[in-house]
Amino acid sequence: MTAATGTEPLVRARNVHKAFERLEVLKGIDLDVMPGEVVVILGPSGSGKSTFLRCINHLEAIDAGSIMVGGEQMGYRLKNGHLVKLSANAIALQRRKIGMVFQQFNLYPHMTVLQNIIEAPVGVHGESRASAVDNAKQLLARVGLSDKLNSYPRQLSGGQQQRVAIARALAIRPELMLFDEPTSALDPELVGEVLNTMRDLAGQGLTMIVVTHEIGFAREAADRVVFMDGGHIVEAGRPDEVLGNPQHPRTQAFLSRFL
Amino acid sequence: MSNEHAIAASPSGDAAARDVASAHTPFRYGQLILWIVVGAVVVNFAWIVANNENFGWPVVGQYFFDPTVVQGLYVSLGLTVIAMALGIALGLVLAVARMSSDPLASTLSAWFVWFFRGTPLLVQLIFWYNMSTLFPTLSIAIPFGPTLASWDTNSVITPMTAAIAGLALNEAAYMAEIIRGGLLSVDRGQAETAEAFGMTRMRALWRIIIPQAMRSIVPPTGNQLISMIKATSLVSVIAMADLLYSVQSIYNRTFEIIPMLLVAVIWYLLITSILNVGQGYIERYYSRGERRTGGAAQGAKPAAAAVAGEASH
Numbered sequence: 239m240t241a242a243t244g245t246e247p248l249v250r251a252r253n254v255h256k257a258f259e260r261l262e263v264l265k266g267i268d269l270d271v272m273p274g275e276v277v278v279i280l281g282p283s284g285s286g287k288s289t290f291l292r293c294i295n296h297l298e299a300i301d302a303g304s305i306m307v308g309g310e311q312m313g314y315r316l317k318n319g320h321l322v323k324l325s326a327n328a329i330a331l332q333r334r335k336i337g338m339v340f341q342q343f344n345l346y347p348h349m350t351v352l353q354n355i356i357e358a359p360v361g362v363h364g365e366s367r368a369s370a371v372d373n374a375k376q377l378l379a380r381v382g383l384s385d386k387l388n389s390y391p392r393q394l395s396g397g398q399q400q401r402v403a404i405a406r407a408l409a410i411r412p413e414l415m416l417f418d419e420p421t422s423a424l425d426p427e428l429v430g431e432v433l434n435t436m437r438d439l440a441g442q443g444l445t446m447i448v449v450t451h452e453i454g455f456a457r458e459a460a461d462r463v464v465f466m467d468g469g470h471i472v473e474a475g476r477p478d479e480v481l482g483n484p485q486h487p488r489t490q491a492f493l494s495r496f497l
Numbered sequence: 498m499s500n501e502h503a504i505a506a507s508p509s510g511d512a513a514a515r516d517v518a519s520a521h522t523p524f525r526y527g528q529l530i531l532w533i534v535v536g537a538v539v540v541n542f543a544w545i546v547a548n549n550e551n552f553g554w555p556v557v558g559q560y561f562f563d564p565t566v567v568q569g570l571y572v573s574l575g576l577t578v579i580a581m582a583l584g585i586a587l588g589l590v591l592a593v594a595r596m597s598s599d600p601l602a603s604t605l606s607a608w609f610v611w612f613f614r615g616t617p618l619l620v621q622l623i624f625w626y627n628m629s630t631l632f633p634t635l636s637i638a639i640p641f642g643p644t645l646a647s648w649d650t651n652s653v654i655t656p657m658t659a660a661i662a663g664l665a666l667n668e669a670a671y672m673a674e675i676i677r678g679g680l681l682s683v684d685r686g687q688a689e690t691a692e693a694f695g696m697t698r699m700r701a702l703w704r705i706i707i708p709q710a711m712r713s714i715v716p717p718t719g720n721q722l723i724s725m726i727k728a729t730s731l732v733s734v735i736a737m738a739d740l741l742y743s744v745q746s747i748y749n750r751t752f753e754i755i756p757m758l759l760v761a762v763i764w765y766l767l768i769t770s771i772l773n774v775g776q777g778y779i780e781r782y783y784s785r786g787e788r789r790t791g792g793a794a795q796g797a798k799p800a801a802a803a804v805a806g807e808a809s810h
């Protein structure tokens with residue numbers, strides 16, 4: 239699972255700063271994620287985890303620093319040695335290699351499960367309908383929802399919706415998957431089915447950045463755990479190190495709540 | 498599996514509770530009496546109206562399909578369709594412009610809505626009709642620069658184009674606000690998701706946002722459409738022979754004012770009834786994701802429980 243050393247990182251964040259009005263949310267984040275690596279971001283509420291995740295696919299523009307994904311700087315390009323802001327459509331192109339799963343699922347409620355999944359492959363990536371439908375069926379089988387092809391999102395339980403959302407993100411064949419608290423909106427008995435799906439993906443070598451409060455998932459599935467607090471990464475390392483023997487008092491305080 | 502749970506959850510000594518499947522609804526006499534009274538009043542009133550000679554029903558029948566009336570009906574319907582279509586299209590552009598982060602676009606849109614909602618439609622129509630006295634020629638030119646093309650205003654602004662321009666621009670102002678309200682009613686997360694999946698703004702609007710906004714756009718638009726049908730009667734002031742104008746032109750000759758107005762009234766009611774039915778269909782179409790009990794879901798329920806159970810252990 240652990241990425242081979244020597245290859246280029248898929249995600250390279252350097253000194254990322256982000257403020258909303260006067261509120262400084264990210265105060266210099268550095269993070270490299272290697273291809274195939276599963277990074278879990280932990281941290282108290284308001285520490286900037288979601289904001290950082292949204293900066294990676296440029297849903298939020300950063301104020302300073304840089305974020306590279308797959309060798310491209312998100313939101314900008316170099317022109318005659320100067321950094322130039324990309325147009326909205328060019329940024330849309332950059333995002334095509336990044337899948338995202340949201341806390342509130344955000345399935346398209348007016349579309350069936352199948353339509354939800356093939357929307358981006360057909361409409362954004364130009365995949366043929368037939369092949370997108372084939373792929374969608376395989377993905378639904380993978381998340382255990384083959385019989386829900388023609389259901390609408392509202393007819394599904396939260397856990398089922400989130401698994402469809404994962405299938406939808408996988409359908410664009412992403413190089414990188416971002417998960418923002420994918421189980422936080424779920425009833426406790428539904429958390430397991432979503433985490434199982436994510437564990438499968440982690441095992442299959444997909445590069446994932448996961449914001450979650452599921453310490454158990456971090457322990458089992460993560461290659462690296464990153465602990466954020468107050469807009470900084472205060473501690474990062476192998477799950478057994480960070481979770482088993484946290485060094486920073488903030489991390490210790492945070493983890494003690496889960497014991 | 499779920500059956501066992503159900504049995505276990507209900508103590509067997511619970512004799513007072515009977516299966517609701519065997520329950521029957523008590524007959525509601527009060528409601529029946531109310532129905533009879535209301536029914537009697539309605540039928541009686543209809544009888545009185547039908548037998549009142551002052552309404553001139555034979556005349557109504559005689560003129561109902563009169564060529565002048567039918568011609569007027571076509572004008573009213575044609576104007577409604579064209580003005581509404583243009584109004585919705587322009588309203589959509591205005592709504593999107595108003596919501597854009599571009600200050601120029603949103604300001605221009607706001608001014609447009611302010612002006613065309615804030616002045617009487619009748620006055621707007623008269624202005625369009627009299628455009629030639631205000632601007633004798635219409636030109637395409639570079640501002641403060643050379644003229645590229647120019648036309649005689651009278652040849653461009655006929656009563657027909659004046660009516661369409663007046664109705665459509667006024668309608669656009671109202672539709673812009675209706676559409677904007679609809680777009681705002683869609684969960685912010687939807688636009689964000691579309692964006693995260695690499696959709697362009699246009700595509701996100703077209704495929705994700707607008708279909709969801711339609712649920713709150715359609716009912717007030719139905720209202721607008723019905724108002725528009727009646728608003729077309731205003732164009733008679735600029736010499737357009739719409740439905741109302743045609744029946745007026747007939748009763749000016751025959752003096753059968755009430756029967757001729759009844760002809761118009763019945764036509765208007767017929768059209769709005771058809772539109773109501775159409776609106777019902779459209780609303781049902783756009784609420785298709787809303788119902789929890791779709792055919793697909795019902796058939797799939799037992800299997801779903803099995804899969805969920807399998808996945809969560």
Ligand SMILES: Nc1ncnc2c1ncn2[C@@H]1O[C@H](COP(=O)(O)OP(=O)(O)OP(=O)(O)O)[C@@H](O)[C@H]1O
Pocket residue numbers: 258261263281282283284285286287288289290
């Ligand atoms: N669009 C925004 N405008 C203004 N402030 C924002 C915005 N988004 C986030 N914030 C603020 O930034 C801070 C960090 O938010 P963020 O959502 O990144 O935290 P988080 O670590 O994901 O927390 P949680 O665990 O509760 O999801 C919070 O104080 C939040 O109020």
Ligand SMILES: [Mg+2]
Pocket residue numbers: 287288289418419
């Ligand atoms: Mg968050």
